[in-house]
Structure formats: structure tokens, C-alpha cells
Amino acid sequence: MTTSESIFEDEVELIENAEVLEEDYTPDEFVCRDEVLEDYLDVYKPIYKGRPPENAFLYGDTGVGKTAATKYLLNNLERDLTSKNESLPKDEQRELNVIWVNCENFTKTDDTTSSYQIAIGIVNKFREPGDKLSNTGYAPRDVYSMMYEEFDALGGTILVILDEVEKIGSDQTILYDIPRARDSGYLTEARVGVIGISNDYEFRKNLSPKIKDSLCETEVYFPQYTSPELQEIVRTRAEKALSSGAYDTNTIARCGAKAYQNARGSARRAIRLLKKSAEIAEKEGVEPISDDHIDRAHEKLQYDNLVQKFTDQDNQKLYILKAVAHLTEQGKTPARTSTIHGVYEAVAYHYGDKPLTQRGMFNHLSKLVMFGWINTYEHNKGRGTGQWNEHEFSDDVKPDKVQEAFTHLGREWLAVDVTDCE
Numbered sequence: 267m268t269t270s271e272s273i274f275e276d277e278v279e280l281i282e283n284a285e286v287l288e289e290d291y292t293p294d295e296f297v298c299r300d301e302v303l304e305d306y307l308d309v310y311k312p313i314y315k316g317r318p319p320e321n322a323f324l325y326g327d328t329g330v331g332k333t334a335a336t337k338y339l340l341n342n343l344e345r346d347l348t349s350k351n352e353s354l355p356k357d358e359q360r361e362l363n364v365i366w367v368n369c370e371n372f373t374k375t376d377d378t379t380s381s382y383q384i385a386i387g388i389v390n391k392f393r394e395p396g397d398k399l400s401n402t403g404y405a406p407r408d409v410y411s412m413m414y415e416e417f418d419a420l421g422g423t424i425l426v427i428l429d430e431v432e433k434i435g436s437d438q439t440i441l442y443d444i445p446r447a448r449d450s451g452y453l454t455e456a457r458v459g460v461i462g463i464s465n466d467y468e469f470r471k472n473l474s475p476k477i478k479d480s481l482c483e484t485e486v487y488f489p490q491y492t493s494p495e496l497q498e499i500v501r502t503r504a505e506k507a508l509s510s511g512a513y514d515t516n517t518i519a520r521c522g523a524k525a526y527q528n529a530r531g532s533a534r535r536a537i538r539l540l541k542k543s544a545e546i547a548e549k550e551g552v553e554p555i556s557d558d559h560i561d562r563a564h565e566k567l568q569y570d571n572l573v574q575k576f577t578d579q580d581n582q583k584l585y586i587l588k589a590v591a592h593l594t595e596q597g598k599t600p601a602r603t604s605t606i607h608g609v610y611e612a613v614a615y616h617y618g619d620k621p622l623t624q625r626g627m628f629n630h631l632s633k634l635v636m637f638g639w640i641n642t643y644e645h646n647k648g649r650g651t652g653q654w655n656e657h658e659f660s661d662d663v664k665p666d667k668v669q670e671a672f673t674h675l676g677r678e679w680l681a682v683d684v685t686d687c688e
């Protein structure tokens with residue numbers, strides 16, 4: 267127990283400005299991205315100059331600053347437009363409205379969405395709670411008309427930002443229709459530009475030439491950060507978030523280098539690592555943050571990351587993971603496909619689901635192998651003498667991580683005796 271008055275206090279406070287380490291914090295200084303920002307700036311210049319907006323497509327790995335750069339430039343543009351408007355007569359003032367849509371929020375059970383759902387989402391951004399459209403039951407043409415009516419009623423320049431645009435699935439018409447709406451005569455008042463943001467390279471490669479032509483008027487590629495760049499990003503955050511005694515040059519170097527090695531140059535990972543290390547050091551009342559704090563923070567993030575990925579899986583894969591978890595706990599791995607199928611069936615029935623056949627389950631199991639979570643060993647004793655596969659968790663996966671994912675999903679962890687299933 268500390269000598270402080272409240273049990274919630276720590277002896278030393280390393281984090282002075284916690285919001286600077288939060289996910290949604292938009293930095294007022296955007297370091298190490300001069301070249302990218304220069305290209306990206308060209309997308310916004312026409313708006314500042316009162317010209318029609320452009321369309322753009324941003325792509326690059328996760329955590330490399332696509333969203334943050336967009337928010338940073340939009341904040342600057344809004345500020346500069348406000349001051350420019352002060353010197354312009356009323357009828358020449360430039361009005362900018364931004365509609366930010368995360369396409370992930372409109373996904374269906376098969377993990378895709380559609381232009382129709384996104385158009386409904388856009389219309390609903392303009393509507394009061396009692397007046398919102400439901401997800402089904404309208405002709406697509408009518409939904410588009412409502413969307414254009416809302417755009418025209420708002421007027422001025424409108425930027426529609428489609429974040430995680432790869433979730434749009436196969437119906438991608440909105441990516442073509444909005445950029446062309448004015449040329450096609452659907453809009454008379456508003457000028458609308460679309461900015462698509464994605465970390466899926468395949469999506470970009472597979473866009474139809476028609477969509478590439480309209481949406482990808484400007485393409486901005488965000489490369490992974492190098493280790494020194496990540497260190498610079500960590501340093502600027504540490505300066506704003508932490509007390510001066512909380513970190514030293516070693517803290518910055520280690521956080522940047524670890525994020526570079528383990529997370530494909532992701533600034534998100536580097537900042538999370540700094541935050542978690544500071545929390546551990548603070549809890550222990552030790553400063554500055556040491557190598558050991560950073561290493562433990564790294565372990566914890568790796569762990570949380572995997573649990574998070576499990577929670578994103580469909581039911582079938584979750585049931586297989588649970589089956590292998592029970593087999594592992596009871597010392598029965600590596601296990602044959604038929605054994606896993608027996609336990610998987612029991613798990614599926616427990617959760618009130620009809621299990622897939624062994625073949626059907628195997629397809630999902632193969633995906634888990636592909637993700638690197640399960641190792642498969644092929645046994646082949648030659649023609650006629652038998653061929654079979656055995657499977658077990660890879661080194662990174664432990665049964666408690668699967669259990670934690672179930673807890674996160676609010677699903678009860680029912681015990682299964684694997685001997686009943688053999």
C-alpha cells in the first residue's frame with residue numbers, strides 16, 4: 267500500500283497527459299511524413315482555393331498514419347478556411363463539410379458490406395434518431411436519391427471519407443457513383459469528393475478500371491515507418507505525455523526498435539508500447555522506464571493482440587480453437603483430424619449450433635493453420651497403409667488465450683471432457 271491518501275494513487279506519476287497516448291489523439295505535429303504529406307496536400311489545395319474537390323485513394327499497412335494524416339490535414343484546412351473566409355464577402359466564402367464513414371461499421375455476417383448499406387449509413391448521418399432509415403426494404407435507387415438530396419441540401423464542398431473501404435465487398439458502385447454524381451446530373455448544389463482509405467493491397471489491385479479512374483484520381487502510398495522514424499514518433503509523444511524523469515534515450519530507442527521488429531513499422535504499436543511500459547513502471551513506482559518494463563509491455567501487447575484476433579473469428583473457427591484447447595489441456599495433442607472433429611462437434615452442440623461435417627470443419631481448420639495458430643503434421647505410411655494428419659497449437663497459442671477470447675465475447679466457457687468424444 268502506498269503512503270498516499272487514496273488507494274487509486276501511485277507513488278510516482280509518469281503519465282502527465284494521458285490523452286496524448288490515446289488511439290484517437292490527433293497529433294498537432296506530424297513527423298517523418300514530409301514527402302507523403304506533400305503529395306496528400308495536393309488533394310486538399312483545390313478546396314482551399316474554392317475549386318472542385320478531388321478524389322483520392324490512400325493505402326499502406328496498418329498503423330502507418332493514413333487516418334491521422336487525414337485528420338491532421340483536415341484540421342489544418344478547416345482552421346485556414348475559417349481565417350480565409352473572414353476576409354471574403356459572404357457569397358464567396360468556402361464551406362467545407364466532412365462526412366466520415368467507417369465501412370467496417372456496416373458489415374454483415376459474412377464480413378462484407380455493400381454500397382447500399384454505406385449509402386444508408388450516409389443518409390442516416392443527416393437524420394434525427396426517429397427518422398433514420400432501416401437497413402433493408404428500400405430500392406437502391408431511392409436510397410441514392412435520398413443521399414444526393416441530403417448532399418444538395420447541405421451544399422458547399424463535401425468530402426466523404428470512406429475509412430476501411432475494402433470492407434465494401436463486391437458491390438462497389440458507390441465508389442464510382444459519388445465522384446460522378448455531379449457530371450451525371452444528380453447534384454446541382456454540392457460538390458462532393460471521395461477519399462478512400464485502405465490497408466488491403468489486394469483490394470486496390472482488384473478495383474475495376476472504371477472505379478480506379480474516378481476514385482484513384484490521386485493515390486497516396488504510406489510506406490511502413492523505419493526504426494529511426496518510429497523512435498522519432500515515440501519521442502514526440504513521450505515529450506507531450508510523460509514527465510521528464512519518466513523516460514530516457516534508451517526508452518525511446520527500445521520502444522521504436524521493438525515496434526519495428528514486431529509490427530511491420532506500425533506507429534500505433536510503438537505508441538501503445540510506450541503507453542503500456544509507462545503504466546507498468548508507474549505501477550511499480552520506478553522511473554525511468556527500463557528495458558524490463560518495455561519487454562513485459564511487449565509480451566502483454568502480443569498476448570492481447572492474439573486474443574483480439576481470436577475474437578474476430580467466426581463461430582466455426584472459435585469452436586475448433588476451443589476443441590484444440592481442451593485437447594491440449596488434457597494432454598491429447600497432437601490430435602488427429604477425426605479426434606478434433608469429435609470434440610468440435612460436442613463444443614458446437616454445447617453452444618446450440620449444428621456442427622459441420624469433418625470435411626467442412628477441415629476447411630476452417632486449414633485457415634487456422636494458415637494464420638499460424640495451429641501446426642499440422644502429415645503422416646504417410648505409403649499406399650494402402652494409411653495417411654493422416656495431426657494438429658496442435660503453435661508455440662504462440664495457449665488454451666487460456668482462447669478462453670480469454672470467449673470471455674471477451676461474453677460466451678460461457680463450458681467444460682468438455684474429450685474422452686467422451688474419442
Ligand SMILES: Nc1ncnc2c1ncn2[C@@H]1O[C@H](COP(=O)(O)OP(=O)(O)OP(=O)(O)O)[C@@H](O)[C@H]1O
Pocket residue numbers: 288289290291292293295296297298299326327328329330331332333334335464465488499533534537
Ligand atoms: N507521423 C506520425 N506522427 C505522429 N503520430 C503518428 C504518425 N503516424 C502515425 N501516428 C500515430 O500512430 C497511430 C496510428 O496511426 P493511424 O491510425 O493514422 O494509422 P492507419 O494507417 O490509419 O492504420 P489503419 O490502417 O489500421 O487504420 C495514431 O495514434 C497516429 O496518431
